[in-house]
Amino acid sequence: xxxxxxxxxxxxATAAGSQPRPRPQSAAGARTSRRVKAISLxxxxxxxxxxxxxxxxxxxxxxxKPSHEIYSLTPHLLPxxxxxxxxxxxxxxxxxxxxxxxxxxxxxxxxVALVTVLIASLLALLAATAVARxxxxxxxxxxxMLLIVQMVPAQALIIALFLDFKTLNLLGSLxxxxxxxxxxxxxxxxxxxxxxxxxxxxxxxxxxxxxxASGLKIFWRxxxxxxxxxxxxxxxxxxxxxxxEFIVALTFLGQSHSAYTLPIFLQYFFGQHGAxxxxxxxxxxxxxxxxxxxxxxVRRRLVGGLVAGAVxx
Amino acid sequence: MAEIIQQQPAVxxxxxxxxxxxxxxxxxxxxxxxxxxxxxxxxxxxxxIALVVLWPLVQxxxxxxxxxxxxxxxxxxxxxxxxxxxxTATFHDSVFWLSLRNSVLFAVVAVPxxxxxxxxxxxxxxxxxxKMSLFISTxxxxxxATPPVSGAVLFYWMFSPDGGVVDWGLxxxxxxxxxSTNWANYNWATTGALPAYTLIALLVIWQAxxxxxxxxxxxxxxIPPELNEAAxxxxxxxxRIFWRVTLxxxxxxxxxxxxxxxxxxxxxxxxxxTIIGLANSNEYNLSLYIYQKAFTFPPTYGLGxxxxxxxxxxxxxxxxxxxxxxxxxxxxx
Numbered sequence: 098x099x100x101x102x103x104x105x106x107x108x109x110a111t112a113a114g115s116q117p118r119p120r121p122q123s124a125a126g127a128r129t130s131r132r133v134k135a136i137s138l139x140x141x142x143x144x145x146x147x148x149x150x151x152x153x154x155x156x157x158x159x160x161x162k163p164s165h166e167i168y169s170l171t172p173h174l175l176p177x178x179x180x181x182x183x184x185x186x187x188x189x190x191x192x193x194x195x196x197x198x199x200x201x202x203x204x205x206x207x208x209v210a211l212v213t214v215l216i217a218s219l220l221a222l223l224a225a226t227a228v229a230r231x232x233x234x235x236x237x238x239x240x241x242m243l244l245i246v247q248m249v250p251a252q253a254l255i256i257a258l259f260l261d262f263k264t265l266n267l268l269g270s271l272x273x274x275x276x277x278x279x280x281x282x283x284x285x286x287x288x289x290x291x292x293x294x295x296x297x298x299x300x301x302x303x304x305x306x307x308x309x310a311s312g313l314k315i316f317w318r319x320x321x322x323x324x325x326x327x328x329x330x331x332x333x334x335x336x337x338x339x340x341x342e343f344i345v346a347l348t349f350l351g352q353s354h355s356a357y358t359l360p361i362f363l364q365y366f367f368g369q370h371g372a373x374x375x376x377x378x379x380x381x382x383x384x385x386x387x388x389x390x391x392x393x394x395v396r397r398r399l400v401g402g403l404v405a406g407a408v409x410x
Numbered sequence: 411m412a413e414i415i416q417q418q419p420a421v422x423x424x425x426x427x428x429x430x431x432x433x434x435x436x437x438x439x440x441x442x443x444x445x446x447x448x449x450x451x452x453x454x455x456x457x458x459i460a461l462v463v464l465w466p467l468v469q470x471x472x473x474x475x476x477x478x479x480x481x482x483x484x485x486x487x488x489x490x491x492x493x494x495x496x497x498t499a500t501f502h503d504s505v506f507w508l509s510l511r512n513s514v515l516f517a518v519v520a521v522p523x524x525x526x527x528x529x530x531x532x533x534x535x536x537x538x539x540x541k542m543s544l545f546i547s548t549x550x551x552x553x554x555a556t557p558p559v560s561g562a563v564l565f566y567w568m569f570s571p572d573g574g575v576v577d578w579g580l581x582x583x584x585x586x587x588x589x590s591t592n593w594a595n596y597n598w599a600t601t602g603a604l605p606a607y608t609l610i611a612l613l614v615i616w617q618a619x620x621x622x623x624x625x626x627x628x629x630x631x632x633i634p635p636e637l638n639e640a641a642x643x644x645x646x647x648x649x650r651i652f653w654r655v656t657l658x659x660x661x662x663x664x665x666x667x668x669x670x671x672x673x674x675x676x677x678x679x680x681x682x683x684t685i686i687g688l689a690n691s692n693e694y695n696l697s698l699y700i701y702q703k704a705f706t707f708p709p710t711y712g713l714g715x716x717x718x719x720x721x722x723x724x725x726x727x728x729x730x731x732x733x734x735x736x737x738x739x740x741x742x743x
Contacts, residue, residue, distance in 0.1 A: 142534050142542050146549040149616065153552055155575065156564050172575050220455040227451035239452060240742050241733060246463050248729040250677040252697045253722040256473065256704045256714050257466035280462035283455050341557045343680040348705060360559040364684055367563050374567055381560045392555035393548075 153385075160184065160379040167374050183379035192366075192376045196354035199380050202362040206384075209271050209278065209358060210339040216279040217286050217335045218328055224283070225290035226320065230299070247284035251344045259348050269353035277345050282335035289334065293327025294320070333395045340388060359384040470722070473715030480708040496716035505691055506717060509699040512603055516695065517675040520611045520618075524671055525664070527615055528622025533652075535623060536630045550620035558617070562684035565613040569598040599685050603693045610681050618674065622667055629663040630656070662739055669732040673725060696721045 154174070159167055160183050162176040190198040228236060251258075258277065259268070267273030297320060305315050321328075346361045357365065363380055370377070474496050481487035500506050531550065535543045556564070569576045571594065580593035598605040633656060641651045657664070679697035686693045688702050700721060703714035736742075 138534065138537060139539075139542055142538050142546050145531060145534070146546045149546075149549040149553050152561075152564050152568060152616070153556065155568065156560070159567075168573050170578075172573060172578055220458060223451045224455035227448035231445075231448035231451075233445060233448045236448070237742055239456075241737070242459075244733045244736060245726075245729055246459055248673055248725065248732065249463055249467065249722065250673075250679075250697075250725065252677055252679050252700055253718045253725070254463065254466040254470060255701070256711050256718060257469035258462070259704070260711070261466065261469070276458075277462050280458040283459055287455060337555075341559075343559060343683070344701070347683070348701075360557060360680075363559050363563060367566075367684070368687070372572060374573060377563060377567075381563055385556055385560045388557050389552050389555040392551050396547075396551055 156378050156385070157382050159374060160382045162375060164375050183375040184383075186376045187380045187383070192370060192373055196357070196362070196365070199362070199383055201355065202357050202359045203383065205271060205356060206340055206359040207387075209274050210336045212275045213278040213282060213339040214332045214335045216275065217282040218332050220279070221283055221286035221290050221331065222294075222321075222324070222328065224287045225294045226316075228287065229291045229294035243284040243287060247288075251281070251342075255344055255348055258345065262349060268349050269351060269356055271356055271358075273349050274339075274342075274346055274358070277349075278335075278339040278342060281342075282338050285338075286331040286335055289331045290324065290327055293324045297323045330395050333391050337388060337391055467722075470715050470718055473711050474719045476712050476715075478711040478715070482711075483709065492712070496712045497720075499713060500716050500720065505694060505699060508692060509694040509696045512607065512693070513676055513695040513697075516607050516611065516678070517672055519607075520614050520675045521668065521671045523611065524615045524618040524622055524675070525667060528619040528667075529626050531619060531623035532626030532630060535627045547620075547624065550623060553616050554620035556617065558680040559684055561613055561617055562610075562681045565609060565616075566599055566685050569609050571595045571597055600690060606686050606690075606693050610678065610685055613681055613685075614675060614678060618671065622671070625663060625667060626660070629660045633659050662735065665735045666732065666739075669728055669735065672728050673732070676725065676728070677721070 158175055161179040161181070163178055163180045163182065166173065166176055166178070186192045187199040190196070190201075227233075228240065262268050262273045262277075265273070267276070301319050301323075302315050305319055310318070341360065342358075343360050343364075346358050347364070350356050350358070350361055354365075363377070363384055366373075366380060367377055475491055475493060476489045477487075477492050477495075478489050482489045531546065535547055538546070568574050571577055576598075577593050577596050580588050580591075580596070596605075598609045600606070637655055637659075638651055641655050646654070677697055678695070679701070682695055682698055683701070686698065688698065688706060691702075694702065696717065700714050700718045703710050703717060
């Protein structure tokens with residue numbers, strides 16, 4: 098414990114309340130107060146972690162509870178008779194309002210997110226190369242446009258998007274969603290990738306060009322392998338954006354139940370069968386776990402990525 | 411996808427022939443002379459963004475100055491330019507003002523609370539031992555990773571009368587502490603705007619503080635430890651050190667966090683749609699109201715467009731601040 102100098106979260110009363118100058122203390126006293134501080138800080142940390150985990154814990158444990166335990170008057174943390182019946186019910190689709198098994202919506206969600214990632218990564222890599230490798234007249238304009246576009250919420254556009262995609266006959270289909278999601282993911286993925294492209298030494302490309310490699314070859318053989326780690330991070334980011342998206346899917350999919358993505362399915366299920374908490378929590382768990390796994394994979398890159406544009410990562 | 415294919419022939423044709431052919435040389439010379447390469451690389455992304463963001467934005471402006479409702483959708487009447495009529499109607503609409511108030515008040519409460527909780531956790535992560543901070547940051551990461559719809563359903567249930575832990579806990583507490591409300595049967599989502607947005611605020615803080623905490627932590631790591639040390643030797647209290655040393659140094663980071671949080675909390679739709687829905691118009695916020703205007707029967711795209719435009723304008727003001735502070739920090743280099 099070296100960082101004991103900054104007890105910003107502790108109230109000053111304990112340190113300076115009774116004695117205005119706590120500094121001239123006996124060594125033993127200083128050690129005791131330091132230990133008290135360390136214990137209380139760790140206690141506060143532990144409390145925050147537990148409160149944060151509690152909802153997730155309740156969701157997962159409820160998914161495994163038989164219904165009489167869910168509706169018992171005194172809630173229990175853990176199921177006393179764990180069961181898979183809730184998962185079985187959402188798998189068979191018998192409780193989901195007859196719109197299908199949860200796995201259909203898992204497949205829809207993953208399909209949409211994966212295709213979104215492929216399109217967005219390709220377009221973003223091209224654009225990021227342009228921004229990181231070339232100085233051109235509209236470069237700053239383009240970057241500022243990305244910052245602004247990134248902030249335009251879908252709610253402000255949803256009416257126009259709905260009418261346009263209706264004209265294109267792309268409502269109620271996953272293809273329409275993919276187009277919107279890929280475009281929505283572009284600003285942040287370009288911002289993130291541009292830093293990765295910039296770190297690839299230009300000498301490498303120049304050397305390859307002198308050796309007679311074509312532009313495409315340089316791209317495939319030199320740039321792509323070197324930005325691959327960055328591409329993984331941005332792909333996961335684009336995946337999560339598409340995987341969580343709600344308002345566009347809600348508006349586009351309407352009553353096309355078989356095309357529902359997981360969030361729309363969960364919301365529909367919850368709206369139709371608001372009291373079937375066991376199956377709802379089972380569906381919610383199935384939806385949530387992949388997102389958590391992806392976050393854990395990219396955890397070290399999260400800060401740089403999501404403040405991309407805010408703080409240069 | 412046509413855009414991508416367009417730019418490939420220049421490269422592909424050379425590859426097929428094994429040696430730069432005359433066409434390839436001519437195209438690449440043309441591109442080189444006019445410095446076209448960056449523009450060609452940008453083109454696909456630009457087309458995507460233009461089709462899905464910029465053009466719809468233009469359309470929204472057009473809609474908001476038109477009558478565009480059921481008769482126009484069915485083709486019974488043509489769309490008509492009506493000037494500012496949609497805006498005048500909106501400004502005389504009490505539900506609009508209520509929605510605006512709910513949106514603004516929500517952001518005013520949720521943003522500072524998220525920043526405060528995030529800061530406390532960030533400072534803790536900076537001070538605690540490795541194992542403990544790994545535990546806390548993992549817990550926070552899981553809350554952050556929870557998809558908004560899952561979070562909304564989960565919090566709705568925790569605060570619901572049938573089996574919700576919060577109502578159960580409150581009903582067990584003594585009356586002098588929690589008031590004489592019948593907590594065991596208290597429905598947070600439908601009783602009124604205040605309990606509904608309290609619930610949503612807790613949810614939003616739960617999901618937003620991890621991002622703020624890790625960003626604050628990243629900022630704290632950039633502060634040289636000698637500065638804190640010097641202030642401490644001078645006898646400054648930890649709280650004073652935070653306000654006088656840490657905070658001024660982190661001002662740019664906090665500015666960005668503040669603006670981002672305002673934008674996020676001002677346009678919460680997923681959570682409010684899942685928890686509140688469209689049934690209680692006294693609990694609307696702007697996002698819900700836009701949606702209700704356009705997608706419940708009868709649809710009024712013109713009025714919805716006008717509200718969306720006002721909504722976008724408010725966000726634009728904040729976004730300009732965000733862009734300016736990003737540019738000042740050298741984000742464009």
